[in-house]
Every structure is written in structure tokens, then in C-alpha cells.
Amino acid sequence: MAIGLTWNIDDADHMTQGEIYGEVLTRLGSENPKIVALTADLAGSTKIGAFQKKHADRFFNFGIMETNMMGWASGLAESGLIPVVSTFAAFAALRCAEHVRTDICYNKRNVKIIATHSGTSFGPAGTTHHCTEDLAVMRAIAGMTVIVPADAFETAKATAAVIAHDGPCYVRIGRSFEPPLWKNLDFDWEIGKAIQLREGTDCTVIACGPSVLEACDASDRAKARGLAVRVLDMHTIKPLDKDAVVRALMDTRRIITAEDHNVLGGLGSAVAEVIAESGKGCVLRRLGMQDRFSPHGSPEDLQHMHKIDADGIEETIAEVMKTDFEADEDWEDEV
């Protein structure tokens, strides 16, 4: 996973998640001539434009024709190239859903969709530009790998990983003002393998995207109150790291999911499916948009409103710790 990257926390201070993504893609493009980049009039916003400057002959701007772009990406993949498509998540996942499904996934085409401005990260642009359904849509398409990096460093790792991965991938990143979780690239990251960032047996918070950092903050606050809260960075929504979920279930019996997404169909649903199939009892709370659209506002305010910031997660930890479950309330000593 080395890919010759040398960023550290200082770079993350002046390079956004999208910029690092653009930079990584450009470098990978230098190493691999099969990589081609596609966008729909959003080269600047999605930062894929960095690729254009270096590899103009392998860069295609389709104008405001996202669905057409997906069809082209499928064709380019069929010819042996590795198309990397970047546009806003609302367009990539919702407007292009049929084309991603039928042109790309049904044909098992090796296309990489790097969707930016996901969740409520483009909060001030309003609800039409939010994307809080993409994980549900993409997760439901057969053969699609779905990844939500927690910060710029994970985005760098994810970009390299999906290029190396054979098959369609959907990588969901933010608008690029997300604070860094990691200090450098010196950590293991693998598609489908959750990362345990905090140890704990009282409760587990499973988070993805910017919610991971918030979950870590909430865990640290809870620790000061004597609680040991495990945090899992579930960067891959599909294939989900079921073993990590079951371990968390068996070890802590109280699970909170946090995602900048509708609670229906995304990370929370994926975790709930694993828990339900395990046959084990558990207290589960899914944080995110509670089956509603988000109003416009700054991402920080919206995260607070939807309780996916450290305050909301901390409050939910306190709530689930008080929750009883099953008929496990026999307090007579065994004799």
C-alpha cells in the first residue's frame, strides 16, 4: 500500500481531502498508464482536475451529462482501461443510479467512482446538493464495493486500494473541509477490514467518514467518566467487516452506529443486518438522519443536529449504557 506517498499532518493542514485525492490519483496515473479520469464539469470542485494538468490526454470532461459519463466509463473499462469517475455524490449515486447499476455493475466493469460532497458536507448548498442516500443505493447494487474514508489519509489509501482492486468501486468523500483523523500514512488499511481506534468493553461505536473522528472524541470524553468505549472505523461498508461487528457485539453488547447518511440503508442498516443474523441480543442505536432530509446549514451544525458529532454520540453512549435488554436481569447469586 506504500505507493510512494509521503504526506504527513502538515500537508493535511493545507491540503483538503479532495486535494489529497487528486494528488494521489495524479501520482497513480504516472505509474499506471491505464488510469483515465472522467468528470462532468466538476474538475475543480472534485479536485480530479489535478490529474488533468499532468495527464491531459487521459482526462475527459463530459459537461453536465453524468449519466452519459457513466456509460462511457463502462466502455472505457471494457477496453482495458481503469476509469476513475468523479462528481458530486448526489449526481453519481442518485442521478446515475441506473447507469451505475446496468452499465457498470451488471457488466462487472472495472470502474472507480470517487464521489465528493457526500452526506451533508456540502451543507450550505442545500438539501438538493446533500447526499444522504448514496450508501443505501450503492450497497444494494450487486458487485459494488462501497468505501467511506474517514479523512484525507484514508482517502489516499482508499484511492490506491480501489485502483488495485478488480471490480466496480464507490468511494464516498466529503467536500474537503473535514479535519484529519490520522497524522500520516503510517497505518494499515485494507478494503473490508475495520480499524479499531479505541479499546473498550462497555459499548462500541461503529462509524464511517467524518463521524469516526467524532466517535473517537466521544470515546475519550466517556473515558474521563470511567467508561471504556470501543471505536471501530468501518471505512468499508461493503463488504462489511462482519467479524469486527460480531466481536463488538459479543464483547460489548451495546452498539452505536454513526454516519453522515440516512439511518436507513447505510452503515447502521448493514451493522443491524449482521447483528440480526448473529442471533445474539444487543442494544443498537443508529445515528444519522432519522429518515428525513437535512436542512441547509454548516456541516458542523448539521452534524450536531443529527447527533453525529461528539456531543450527540456521547449523549447516546450515556443513553445506551442505561438500557436493559433481554431477560438478563436476574440478580440472584448462583448457588
Next chain:
Amino acid sequence: MDADRLKSTLYLRCALPLAKVLRTEHPQVFDKLYYKMNAVVQFCVKGDDELGTRLVFYDGALDVEFGVNRRDATLVFEFATHEGLNGFFAGKMGGAYLPKITPLYRLDIVLRVLPLLLELKILDPNNIPKTPYWQGLKVKMVLYMITAALSQLNKSGHEDMRHWTQMQPERVYQWTVENGGPAAYLRVKAGKTKSGRGSYTRRRPFVHMIFPDIPGAFMVLTNQAPLVEAVSKGFVRTEGAMEYSKDIGTFMQTIETMLR
């Protein structure tokens, strides 16, 4: 809380119930002794109608119940005071420590129950068995007694223990002897406690004290190896929240001091 009553609680609810373990462990002795025996043997203190333990024999099998019901007991061991009961279970001799046994005509039951009570002397801290079998049995019984005593300390309202348990969400403190040895646990949740035997499987222990084998566990649980030495020699290791294992150690010492 009255210190003597608390001590009686530990004897009646933590030590005496272990007679059931002995009954099960030694079928070669007790199957014959209790063949088809049906009787209820009540242990209690005069004037205390709440604190009591009943050994219930049904067709030779033994069960243990808590509570006092002198009327339906086949045999009643009633101590004049809690101090007297404590002295009796500590092995002290003398009239002040002997219970009143009624009805006296059931001497046959007395004679059949006494061997079981005498085997409980294995819990005496000064009783250091020499054979591996008895050492293993002592380890098992001490683990069961420790966890029960910690829970009863809480249930009896011991101030420090109450404060400690009330501050905690649901947690499990587990003691395990590896390689098929005995295990016991203490569940804690917001002021409530439950002691149990075996491994708690519904969640991972918050603190897990692990003994690699019976000899190591025996050295630690009979205080033949001080804790620091025991850790350095690998007789015991702890996984989980160390600061809470220290708290547990303090409460175990409190119990030990009480029963000495």
C-alpha cells in the same frame, strides 16, 4: 451495618452453599450417605427471620435456598447470636458457638449432615491441602466463594462496595483457571451484582483474572505467593482495566479480614 451480621451473611450465603459443590464432587461418599434422603436443614440465628440458609435434600440430591422457615424444616440449627454462628463456622469450640438443634430426635439427620459440614473446612484459610485433587477443589470453592462474597458484600450494603458498584455500567469481572479449570464471575450493573459460576459468555469481561493452571491459582488464592511475586512468576495475569482489578483486590482483602 452490623459487622457480625455481615459476617454471618458471608458464611450463610457464600460458604455454606458450597456444600452443594461438595455433594456433587464426592458422589462416592454422599450418594450412599444421602440415598433417597428427603429433608430440609435450616441454618439461622435466633431473632433473625431473614438471614438463613436451607440445605434441601430431595431424593438424595442437594439444593440450597436462602431464607428462614423454621416450621417446615426437618432439622433446625439455630444459633443464639450472629457471633455464635460466626464462631461455629470459623471452627471455634465452646458452648457459645454451638447451635440449638431441633428436634433432637432427628439425630439421624444430624449425623448425616455433619460429614458435609466438616468437608467445608477446606475453605479455612489455614487449611492447605497437599494433594492435587484437593488443591483443585479448594481453588474451585475459593473462586465460587470470592465471587459470592463480593456480591453479598454489595447486597448487604457495605458502603464502599455499594459506592463502587453504583458507579458502574454493566460489567463483568471474570476469574478463570485455564486449561479446563474452574471459573467464576461477578456481574455488576449500576448498584446491582450477581455472582455466577463458569465463564460469562454474553459479553467480554471488563477485568479478567487468568490463572494458567491449578497450581498457580492455588498459590495465589491461598496467599502462598504475594501478588507481585505471583504476577512475576506467571501464576496470574490480568486483562482489562487494571485500576478496577486493584479495587476488586481491595474488596477481596476486606472479605478475607472479616472472615479471619
